[in-house]
Amino acid sequence: MPKINERNTMANKIKEQQDILDKLNIQTLHPMQKEAISVIGSTTNTVLLSPTGTGKTLAFLLPLLDILDPNNPEIQVLIIVPSRELAIQIEQVARDMGSGFKVNAVYGGRPMSKDKIEIKHSPSILIGTPGRILDHFDADRFSKANIKTLILDEFDKSLEDGFEEEMKAIIGQLPSINKRILTSATQGVKVPSFVRLNKPTIVDYLSVKRTSTLAIKTVVSQTKTKLPSLLELLQHIGNHQGIVFCNLRDSIDKVSQFLKRNKISHSCFSGGMEQKERERSLITFRNGSSQILLATDLASRGLDIPELNFIIHYELPKHKEEFIHRNGRTARVNSKGTAYILKGHDEQLPEFIKGSKSINISKKAPISPSFWETLFISGGRKDKISKGDIVGLFLKQGGLTQDELGTIELKQDCAFVAVPFSKVKHLVNTLNNTRLKKKKVRITVLEKE
Numbered sequence: 436m437p438k439i440n441e442r443n444t445m446a447n448k449i450k451e452q453q454d455i456l457d458k459l460n461i462q463t464l465h466p467m468q469k470e471a472i473s474v475i476g477s478t479t480n481t482v483l484l485s486p487t488g489t490g491k492t493l494a495f496l497l498p499l500l501d502i503l504d505p506n507n508p509e510i511q512v513l514i515i516v517p518s519r520e521l522a523i524q525i526e527q528v529a530r531d532m533g534s535g536f537k538v539n540a541v542y543g544g545r546p547m548s549k550d551k552i553e554i555k556h557s558p559s560i561l562i563g564t565p566g567r568i569l570d571h572f573d574a575d576r577f578s579k580a581n582i583k584t585l586i587l588d589e590f591d592k593s594l595e596d597g598f599e600e601e602m603k604a605i606i607g608q609l610p611s612i613n614k615r616i617l618t619s620a621t622q623g624v625k626v627p628s629f630v631r632l633n634k635p636t637i638v639d640y641l642s643v644k645r646t647s648t649l650a651i652k653t654v655v656s657q658t659k660t661k662l663p664s665l666l667e668l669l670q671h672i673g674n675h676q677g678i679v680f681c682n683l684r685d686s687i688d689k690v691s692q693f694l695k696r697n698k699i700s701h702s703c704f705s706g707g708m709e710q711k712e713r714e715r716s717l718i719t720f721r722n723g724s725s726q727i728l729l730a731t732d733l734a735s736r737g738l739d740i741p742e743l744n745f746i747i748h749y750e751l752p753k754h755k756e757e758f759i760h761r762n763g764r765t766a767r768v769n770s771k772g773t774a775y776i777l778k779g780h781d782e783q784l785p786e787f788i789k790g791s792k793s794i795n796i797s798k799k800a801p802i803s804p805s806f807w808e809t810l811f812i813s814g815g816r817k818d819k820i821s822k823g824d825i826v827g828l829f830l831k832q833g834g835l836t837q838d839e840l841g842t843i844e845l846k847q848d849c850a851f852v853a854v855p856f857s858k859v860k861h862l863v864n865t866l867n868n869t870r871l872k873k874k875k876v877r878i879t880v881l882e883k884e
Contacts (some may be wrong), residue, residue: 452497455532456741459493467640468494475616476501480635482626483618486761487736489640491618492528495586497500500534502584502614503559509581513609514562515602517592519544519710520717522562525588525740529560536560539710541567544710551576553847556755565601571759572608584614589736591624604627620736620763621756649766651791653776653784661777662693664796665749668775669699669727673800676720677745678728680761682736686750687729694727700805701727704734719883722842722853723807735760747775807841808859812850813877825850828871835864851881 436763456464464472467485471494475481485491503511516522519542526540537558541550543566550571557577561568572579585606587593593602606612606629615632622641626632656664665679681687684707694701702725719725721741728734735757743765752758765772776791778784784791814820822843829835829852842852854862859880868877875880 441618451500451706455497455534458533459528461493464493465490467491467638468497469494471638473500474636474638475614479613480632481617482617482632482635482637483616484622484638485618485640487620487760490590491620492525495588495616495618496525499560499584500536503536505535507559507581509578509580510557510559510561512560512584512586513568513582513605514560514586515565515568515590515593516562516588516589517564517596517598518589518733519564520713520733520738521589522564523714525562527696527739529562538562541571541703542710543567547711549678549847565598565605569605572605579608580611582609583611584616585609585612586616586618586738587630589620590617590626591619591621592736594624594627599627603627606630619882620760639877648771649762650771650773651762651776651788652773652794653778653791654796655778655793655833656780659780661749661779661831662690664777665690665747666693666699667796667799668747668777670799670802671796672745672788674726674803675744676723676726676728676741677743678730678734678740678746678761678764679747680730680747680752681731682750682753684731685859687731690749691729698804699802700725700728700883701729704728704730706731715881717763718844718851718884719809719881722844722851724805724809724811724853725883726802726805732757732761735764740764743772745775747772747854748776749777751776751778751782751788753785755785758785758787776854787809804856806855807853808856809881810852810854810859811877811879811881812852812871814871814874815846815850817847819876820845820850820874824871827854828866828869829862832869833858833866835862864867 454733468490471483475495475498483491483494499512516525522540522542526538529538539553539558541563543564554577606690617626640815654664654668680688684705687703687705691701691703704713704716717738717740720728746761748761748766752761762774765774776788822845825843826840829840835858839855839858844851863878863880867876
């Protein structure tokens with residue numbers, strides 16, 4: 436009899452997992468994810484090492500469904516991340532899984548009042564950046580007694596960014612931890628003793644040879660400024676999405692002005708921007724309204740962005756790790772991609788950049804204006820608005836066909852919809868100040884940052 440029960444339980448788990456994958460539009464799990472799920476489910480402490488973009492988030496979220504107690508009203512899992520964007524990304528994936536467990540993300544850069552409202556009724560899973568989580572801990576806004584699972588996602592980045600003291604203070608207030616999961620895209624990072632990571636099982640896919648193929652190519656600028664060469668390179672690449680990496684915010688401002696003058700659709704992303712601006716830049720890039728994401732190394736890891744054909748090192752990275760993480764944004768999992776190095780005429784390549792071949796970019800491919808434009812809707816989840824409501828509004832009252840409705844991103848207090856550029860004026864004139872559920876909403880064009 437026990438064997439039959441075990442088989443039934445296993446069958447139910449497989450079905451539940453497949454239901455979740457269907458919701459996420461994922462066909463099957465990768466070997467790393469399968470192994471990580473098995474290990475996390477059966478061991479106390481796990482270290483998961485895998486390159487950027489290989490699906491670590493899903494690998495640690497799926498096993499949580501067997502750990503969480505649906506009858507426990509308190510926080511049971513704490514996920515600490517180094518950046519706001521990663522907190523938002525994990526929250527979105529967890530919600531899209533549709534498990535029924537409440538999930539909230541807290542992070543700096545937004546009003547504390549929003550956090551207080553969202554965590555007034557404790558989530559089962561709390562995600563956050565170290566500083567903001569510690570603020571809530573110190574204010575004693577919820578019980579910590581039921582937090583039994585601790586996840587340090589991209590823990591090497593948290594240490595690199597100077598969050599060690601905050602993490603130590605947080606972990607010191609967690610008396611009931613019995614499972615620890617640490618993830619990283621970097622090898623050989625020393626785990627501080629305060630984590631109390633006793634004899635972990637290590638799932639290491641950093642050294643696994645992947646079928647993806649990264650080509651590294653060098654473009655030598657013939658002029659003192661690299662801007663004309665950047666434009667030539669983008670014209671050579673044609674209509675594909677990619678990231679142009681700079682080292683400084685000032686460089687981003689200069690390159691952005693140049694791209695605007697040359698009518699290259701783009702959005703910007705750097706630590707100097709307000710959180711709302713950064714989020715909206717990623718939204719326009721994800722939905723195809725922007726062809727280029729002009730970014731600092733903040734965008735080299737931990738971001739939910741689409742599969743990319745290329746990245747460009749407009750300014751050379753100073754360290755090998757930055758070079759690896761930037762390149763990890765393309766040629767992910769089973770795809771091909773190209774990392775272009777834009778080298779000044781007298782500039783020397785650092786020693787860690789090897790095997791790069793100079794290329795001729797005289798052959799040009801046409802760059803068409805973006806097909807998509809992003810509309811902003813002044814209502815979201817808190818107004819009981821669903822994606823289905825937005826679809827109905829744009830198809831029935833807006834007159835769009837299913838193919839003309841792009842990506843919809845629904846937030847707590849607003850939403851963003853990608854629509855054909857040619858239909859923007861009609862949609863704003865027709866739908867602005869209409870009712871969505873019980874709320875009268877504004878619908879306007881989202882200005883790119």
